Amino acid sequence: MKARLSAATACAVAWTTLLAGPAANAQMSNNVTGFGQQNRNKAEQKQYVPAAKAQEKIFPLDSTWTAVSLNGKAFNGTDRPSFIIDKQYRARGYGGCNTFAATAFPLREQNLAVGPLALTKKSCDKGIGASEQDYFIALRTAGQWDLVGSQLVIKSQKGELRFDRAL
Structure with a gap:
């Protein structure tokens, strides 16, 4: 047994x-x-400790941002481009001559998706018009965003846009 x-x-x-x-x-x-x-x-025995995940930032909705530079080149004048994204994910703003509206969605991992822009069609000075077009293309092709100090930085196919929070 x-x-x-x-x-x-x-x-x-x-x-x-x-x-x-x-x-x-x-x-x-x-x-x-x-x-x-x-x-x-x-x-x-060694303990497995997972790496601490970086704190994901939250996009500052309902804040107005005024453009400072595109690829290090400063926007001149008092009529600098600006925009705001509200809590319904509607973006609206000013390009330096024309106004625009679009849908914009902050996504995970600090990505940003901006839909097609609806623009006014004012006639603009050539220099301002070219600067505005570069701004609109950079905003429309936005890929990632980050808050660096007090500035909002948006990286896109056209380059890097930097914004200051408007008062």
Whole structure:
């Protein structure tokens, strides 16, 4: 009878080891080798600690932003481009001559999707018109955004737009 119990116990231990995997093997080995060995093994085991995930930033809705520069080139004059995205994800703003409206969605991992722009069609000075077109293209092709200090930075296919919060 003892032999049968031992065989049945050994079979159960083998199945438990197979099903539970390496963690059960280590635990069972520690129990077999003795109390002192068990404490040494625990001290030697390395703990897996996942890397801390970066805190995801929240896009500042209902804030008006005034353009400072595009690719390091400052916007001149008092009529600098600006925009706001409200809580219904409607963007509206000014390009330096014309006004615009669009849908804009802040996405995960600080991405930004801007829909097609609806623009007014005022006739503008050539220099302002070219600067405005570059601004609209950069805003429309926006990919990522970030808050750097007090500035909003939008990176796009056209380059990097920098904004200051308007009062």
